[in-house]
Amino acid sequence: MIYAVILCGGAGRRFWPFSRQLEPKQFLRLFGEKSLLQHTVSRIMGVVPVNNIYVVGNKAYFFEIKNELATYGVPEGNILLEPDGKNTAAAIGVAAQIIKTKDNEAILIVLPADHYVKNLIEFRRAIKKAILCAQDDLLATIGISPHKPFTGYGYIKVRGIKSQHKNYFLVERFLEKPSLKEALRYIRSKQFFWNSGIFVWKAAVILEEIKRYLPKLYSVLMQISEPNHIAHHWFKIKPVSIDYGVLEHSRRIGLVPAKFQWTDLGSWLALRDVFPKDKNGNVLNKNTVSLGSTGISVFSRSDRLICTIGLKDLIIADTQDALLVCHQDCTEEVKNLVKELKKAKRKEGLIHLTERRPWGSFTVLKSGLGFKIKLIEISPGKRLSLQSHRLRAEHWVVVSGVAKVLRGSETKIVKSNESIYIPQGMRHRLENPSRSAPLKIVEVQTGNYLEEDDIIRFKDDYIRD
């Protein structure tokens, strides 16, 4: 059987301020309504039955991953949760081990959750060739013909242009990120490909290779045969990438050349590359007015008007609470900026003004002395915890949908254009009883202390402190 293993780690540094520590790249909606994770799932769905799609991600993102997958019917049990990130060898190894325990002949398609791929037909054609390669007991990689001497990717050298066996090349060696000089040499030859990070192999074969080159990791993996074992053994694992730990050493690797457009979206500059440019080389949108600017890219998740005059080669990325203006030659430094924000304990490094919750989301519209205003959206059929607040009262105005409110011992239905008051200290629970319509309420909190930690939870549909 064929399985997909989607690697959904990632710390969300390079796409700040769009990405935040608690909302990394794989959850961003950069192209249409779907997140990058959702694009990855739908990309592989024609090749793999939905019950065979596994996702490996940090446990901090469990509810987010679950919500993202709900549309596609991926079983919740297929979400493998890492207590913390241990790089790709561990993530791939643990998925291989758990799947192999069920299906000894399993073939795994390993896909990072945060790539951009254009041309689905070619993508699936390449995956099918890679499956044939994996059936020959090789580690199959998907290689991208490099169209520029990019120093941000690893390269793969194949054994001569004529060594193509059936649908793939045999690989001579893996190469780490090169210098510009080396990259120039690589792209002049036809023997070099970018390492896409998309792999296909038998679970048994990758585990054999892990056993050979990463024996310590292998011995930990042998103690894990189902998802709930992970947490117990994870601390023993030393992080290493599958490339560095296995692929740079293995002698049984094949490469399928890809004919689809691909990028790993490693920076704002990489994102710019994907979008069409206007006649001045600008990537703009409807909420932008630009005078005499060239080569600029404006990405916005706010509703603010953005105007530029006389700029050249800049990236502007705007969100409700944070703005980045960055020269396009400096996009690699965004991760350093995020480190600075973390050091300075700026909440803009951590979260968006709109915070997602298992039951929906809320946005802080305004904080002032003694009050805070939130717009809260509760998904159909969801409810918040049964809770109380020691130091604040809450006024709720329903602006869309219908709310079912438990207040003290009474239950009330509050309709659109109606309001209800939750006095300080009173137990309450907010629920959206509808099957289809979202519920939107405006919450005005009043009190002297209005932080999220003033919450006592008595009952919760989601396991939370």
Next chain:
Amino acid sequence: MIYAVILCGGAGRRFWPFSRQLEPKQFLRLFGEKSLLQHTVSRIMGVVPVNNIYVVGNKAYFFEIKNELATYGVPEGNILLEPDGKNTAAAIGVAAQIIKTKDNEAILIVLPADHYVKNLIEFRRAIKKAILCAQDDLLATIGISPHKPFTGYGYIKVRGIKSQHKNYFLVERFLEKPSLKEALRYIRSKQFFWNSGIFVWKAAVILEEIKRYLPKLYSVLMQISEPNHIAHHWFKIKPVSIDYGVLEHSRRIGLVPAKFQWTDLGSWLALRDVFPKDKNGNVLNKNTVSLGSTGISVFSRSDRLICTIGLKDLIIADTQDALLVCHQDCTEEVKNLVKELKKAKRKEGLIHLTERRPWGSFTVLKSGLGFKIKLIEISPGKRLSLQSHRLRAEHWVVVSGVAKVLRGSETKIVKSNESIYIPQGMRHRLENPSRSAPLKIVEVQTGNYLEEDDIIRFKDDYIRD
């Protein structure tokens, strides 16, 4: 007697997005808590009794000017309202005519409302010398020693360095904005000064000179002897500046050299000049993180975090609903940008999210399908009009202060942490009965049409449609 005439016109284009068509530069709080107009008033208060301070401004800004002046006790009758802007000759002429009607010997200090002046002692010393010059029946100008070959100001040439008579030079001629080559020649000589736009003269003398050089304007002015005549005659006036219309021709001009730091704040670049720079030549603030940027200036009226990487010589000006990123060599083009916005009917060209009203202000926090959320602040003792809305209901939550609410035929006191509902179509009036504390309420509007023009006013403390 000595009078001040503060010119409070200005269209608010060059400081967009801080300034908007309905909130021009003179009302901006660029330095501390005071607006530029208020700085101008307090600058002249030591020299002129408060009852002698006159302000000429567009009638569109009447309530704004009145509010700004209230702190200082400038009589409301001293606000001279122009139906539309007719440039400085008309504004100065009408003030001279109205003041001379009361006081034939009046000496006027003419001050633009939107300048930056540092060193109050030197400023007042210069004004006093200029008064002596005016007493000699001359038109006294304040000249600034040019420290760089700036092409954005007009220049004044005096009659040789040795012609200084008492406290001032006699002026040879006024020169329009020069080319860079001319400007370089001017600053090498000691005979040239920047025209500060600050003038001192007898009302009678400037009117004589207007009669001589602008006879048509003079004949209109002769029909105006008190403020309420202005509206009737204003349409006959052809706009012209006092410099072009009178000063470039007059043969009775003196110049007092200023020893204070001065700028007319004609652009974002001029504003940058006023602020201290860090070691990288940047003007930043607490809500900014900058990596490797040099020569940049970040001005913010939002609470957003602004991060920059690798920028050079840029101006960033951020507000809640609009952002400008502009190369510092292009700040003159901001006015063209504002024209584009006007053409495109973008509301960001016209108003801020926070709109001022005679009774206080309101900020639109969020607009969504079927609802709008506002934070409303009502000044002590003020009240909104008695009004109703055909298409919306309103929920009010008091978050600070105490509200007196007339709803239908009942009057209610609504305290902090209490709320009240105004059904669609019901007459209501909101008042802050306190003498000192501002009233803040969160308003949640619900309905299908939520624009400002859905308002029927029955009674109003302010003359409004």
